[in-house]
Amino acid sequence: MKDSFEGSPAPEKPVSDGVSKKTGGKQKKFLANDQYFTICIYALIVVAISALIVRVVMTPHAVSSTVNDIVNILMPFLLGTLIAFILNPLIKWLIKLLSGPCRIKSQKVCKFTAIILAYLLVLGVIVICILYIVPQVVVSLTEIVANIPKLYEMTYDFFDNLQDRFPNADVSELQKIVDDILPDFVNTLKNFVSGLIPAVYNMSVSIAKGLVNFVIAIIVSVYMLTDKKDLKRSMKRILYCFVPVDYIPKTLEILSECNSIFTNFIVGKAIDSTIIGVLCFILMSIFSMPYALLISVIVGITNMIPYFGPFIGAVPGVIILLIIDPLTALGFAVLIFLLQQFDGLYLGPKILGDTVGLKPLWIIISITVGGSLAGVLGMFLSVPVVAVLRYLLNLYLEYRLEKRHITLQ
Template sequence: MEKKKLKLYLLLIAYILALILVVVHFKTILKGIGLIFHLLTPLFIGIIIAFVFNRPFELFQRLYRNKWKLKETPAKILSIVTIYILAFGICALLLSMVIPELAKNLTMFASNADDYLHEAQRFINEVTKLLNIRNFDISSITIATEKYLSSLANSLNHTLPQIVEVTASLISTAATAMISIALSIYIMSGKKHLLAQLRRTFYVYLPKCAHASAKSLSQVILQVFEDYVAGQCKEAIILGSLCFVGMRILRLDYSGLISVIIAFTALVPIAGAYIGGATGVILLLFVSPQKALIFLIFLIILQQFEGNVIYPRVVGRKIGLPGMWVLLSISVGGGLFGIWGMLISVPITTIFYQLIKKDVARREKILES
């Protein structure tokens, strides 16, 4: 048997065996992948932070080098210090504004939950009477809510294990945050060196025919993640801040709580706006239908202003994925991996979309020629 055919057969057998192992131990492999991703969480968060701060970092670096005539290393260090001082300052300012309001909103909602349910029942009765349909009784929801709040109050006397667990979780989260920040600093300051190392590694281990493809793939991945991660994070912060300020001006209830929900759901393209808006409307319906309507009108105007005026100037390019594929990727990713699947599915789908789009254009040129 020729060596080439023998090698081909051996590769085919190895591929079949690997496929059988994957099918048989699929759940175990998924758990292993999940464990690896969990262990690498600080690295992923650090990469996200580096993507978000990359453009301001480059802006400050150019400013310090051109205006202050600093050398590369001092300009780099000063840029990183400036960025993190501004970031921590802005976060501290936002938290000092939002957390007291958020705590007050949650307390208010818990204490008035019974009144809100009765008000909702009255509103539903009026609507059903107006439409001549059968009344919808939510007394069971009221009883369940009262029972839950009662059990929650009773469980506060036995919360020592939960307090210990929460404390350990907070310590772990703080440690993860510190490691992620340190990694983001290393990534930003040494990104040229890291990219050069990656290029050398690809050049050595990949065959020559794959060098151009690997370079194109890396450029697409970097561009997509920079546009998506940095863009969505900036959009979420801007939208949540504007929502908080606008709701305070309009004197709408739960401004802190709803603004946090709007900012968090804004990380999910297209669908996030509807999820956050619907949640805010439902919360305000318990208080007053008029306030819910005012909030809905305000949010529509705010999203139009933010999407057409602020986003193109502050954030930059869109992710370049049609809305249909965004919704499909969110649906599949959310169904498989929950909220994290919804967040990560869009950039991954965008990468495949861009690669297929380039390949189709290349093949069309070949066919035309």
């Protein structure tokens, strides 16, 4: 019996399994199915994440080595991006200054002039540090090394005559402890301080070797700053290709807020730490404390690390001054305490505002994890990264609560 459809082509009819049949069932054609495609994508993502977790758990050292190799390869581009992030607010301010009070009408002239001025300002600060601050820091370290024997004798005499100063107190046990600990402590300090100068030299050699990477980073940052509009346009094209159109405005708003959190923290913390370092130098100079520049540089740099920075910066200064004069060390400790209170209660909130918004517990966790992964740089960058992740998590939680019609007070 012949098929009733034989001799006349039948129209294609899609079926549920994504396959269509043609005349007599002899030809089949695959039709794209968005539902099956989404399931496949989710399945691939789950498999990839599972494989990554297994890899990290089974061979953590190999994963860490691979990540370090990747970071080292991408370091010039990461550094260039960081430089662009730091200089972008300064360039915006210079553009407003040039187009406003300076009355330069051409936007291109304003932009290129602002970029050149920003790099010249940063270069000028670096040159000043190299010509004036670094030599004085090296001289201070050299003096400390040369004076360690004298400082040792002074400290030993202080504790040796402690009984004469306090005749009514029994300080024999304290003197015994000092006699046991002081030689090892001084030798350790001497080795540490002596190793700082070679460390500075080795660091200079490393910087010289990394000059090529630094030049690449500068080129990357210049490109990012000059072609910022093209980069934004490229980002929007990618978003419109992969993100549903209805979600694009909200996505752009979220990305802009993440950029604001990260940039404001880095720039604000740099300004805050510079002010604290300068104030420390001025106050130490007023009270005639020795090694004011060296200790102030340490305090300013370590203040870039949130929460732990003030304590890390105070310890070297207290140790150096404790060997010279315990009363001076006590005064320095009080000065740093008051300075950090001023920073935490007034200066920091005025400059940073609520940029981070992290509780101390999360700051401690982020600094600990960041420090273990990437050292001092990780301790600094971990806080704005965690702040951005916290912002994204809060948005997602608010979305889920709103979807379930739940309101929490």
